[in-house]
Amino acid sequence: MQHDIDEIRQGLITAVNSSQSPRDVLKSPALKDLYSVIGTLEASERATYGKAVNEVKVAIEAAVAARENELADAAVEPIDITAPWDLNATQPELMPSETGSQHPLTKELDVIVDIFTRMGFEAIESRQIDDDYHMFSSLNFPENHPARDGYDTFRTEEGWIPPAHTSTMQHRILKAGRAKLEAGGQIAAVSYGRVFRNEDVDATHEHTFYQCEGVFVSRDATLGQMLGSLRSFFEVYYGQKLKIKTQPAYFPFVEPGLEFAIEKPAAIGGKPGEWLEMLGCGMIHPNVLGEAGIDPTVYRGFAWGGGVERLVMLKYGIEDLRHFESGKLQFLRKFA
Numbered sequence: 001m002q003h004d005i006d007e008i009r010q011g012l013i014t015a016v017n018s019s020q021s022p023r024d025v026l027k028s029p030a031l032k033d034l035y036s037v038i039g040t041l042e043a044s045e046r047a048t049y050g051k052a053v054n055e056v057k058v059a060i061e062a063a064v065a066a067r068e069n070e071l072a073d074a075a076v077e078p079i080d081i082t083a084p085w086d087l088n089a090t091q092p093e094l095m096p097s098e099t100g101s102q103h104p105l106t107k108e109l110d111v112i113v114d115i116f117t118r119m120g121f122e123a124i125e126s127r128q129i130d131d132d133y134h135m136f137s138s139l140n141f142p143e144n145h146p147a148r149d150g151y152d153t154f155r156t157e158e159g160w161i162p163p164a165h166t167s168t169m170q171h172r173i174l175k176a177g178r179a180k181l182e183a184g185g186q187i188a189a190v191s192y193g194r195v196f197r198n199e200d201v202d203a204t205h206e207h208t209f210y211q212c213e214g215v216f217v218s219r220d221a222t223l224g225q226m227l228g229s230l231r232s233f234f235e236v237y238y239g240q241k242l243k244i245k246t247q248p249a250y251f252p253f254v255e256p257g258l259e260f261a262i263e264k265p266a267a268i269g270g271k272p273g274e275w276l277e278m279l280g281c282g283m284i285h286p287n288v289l290g291e292a293g294i295d296p297t298v299y300r301g302f303a304w305g306g307g308v309e310r311l312v313m314l315k316y317g318i319e320d321l322r323h324f325e326s327g328k329l330q331f332l333r334k335f336a
């Protein structure tokens with residue numbers, strides 16, 4: 001009899017697993033027949049038989065529940081969370097394309113870095129997590145100095161800093177370049193990459209943006225060399241001759257410190273006398289050279305640093321900084 005019960009149970013489970021309405025199997029005559037046998041049995045057999053039949057019912061119910069779940073899952077369209085577009089889109093500009101493309105900032109950074117590389121600067125990407133020493137102390141920001149507040153820095157609970165400027169790379173560049181100076185050479189490097197500030201986001205402010213920074217040290221570096229290098233860079237980037245001007249500014253890591261402006265290029269709708277402030281720069285402070293083990297009485301250097309998005313926005317007439325981090329295909333595809 002146990003053999004019969006096992007066979008019926010197996011048959012019912014197979015039926016459940018291939019049914020589109022598995023609950024119907026619970027009403028199957030085969031199951032009813034098992035119950036109807038109970039009344040015909042000797043009292044001594046009933047308990048064992050009844051228990052076996054009940055186990056069959058429990059097993060079938062479990063199979064029904066599992067099958068119902070399976071059917072429900074199959075009914076839902078699977079969501080491909082890795083798809084970089086909206087699979088249900090009907091607007092052409094949101095529909096998938098065959099190939100990906102580079103982000104406009106990646107492309108422009110390549111252009112920028114390429115110009116500096118051709119001018120003889122070595123290019124390194126900046127770090128995205130750093131410490132207080134590289135963010136501030138090595139750059140001549142005294143402890144508790146209010147200038148530190150100007151950088152709206154984020155900090156992790158452990159005290160690490162997602163850098164608020166690419167200047168965090170200066171100390172490393174100087175230290176690594178010391179041997180070059182001692183061998184009679186010079187330090188010429190740009191660092192570029194993402195920086196982070198605790199800013200309220202609007203059309204001209206982002207919490208995440210890009211900067212590019214230059215560092216040059218030799219025995220006889222001059223402010224004139226710096227201004228000439230920067231002018232050359234902007235003339236190549238905007239493809240035309242440019243007027244430049246500077247005005248004094250305070251940054252703890254340079255002395256003198258300057259703000260550097262270009263006359264807005266005609267090619268991008270500028271009129272004479274319209275100035276655009278592009279970056280901060282200056283002669284590297286003796287304390288910053290000394291901190292990196294470079295004798296400031298023997299060597300001099302200049303440095304500059306500024307935002308990348310602004311350059312790109314001017315070049316392409318992009319009106320809102322937030323587009324860059326938005327991931328919007330309509331925007332990204334204009335640069336594909």
Ligand code: DAH
Pocket residue numbers: 164165166167213214251253254257279280281282303304305306
């Ligand atoms: N790190 C400064 C900022 O983010 C910009 C800057 C100013 C960089 C002067 C420099 C410099 O290298 O010399 O506001």
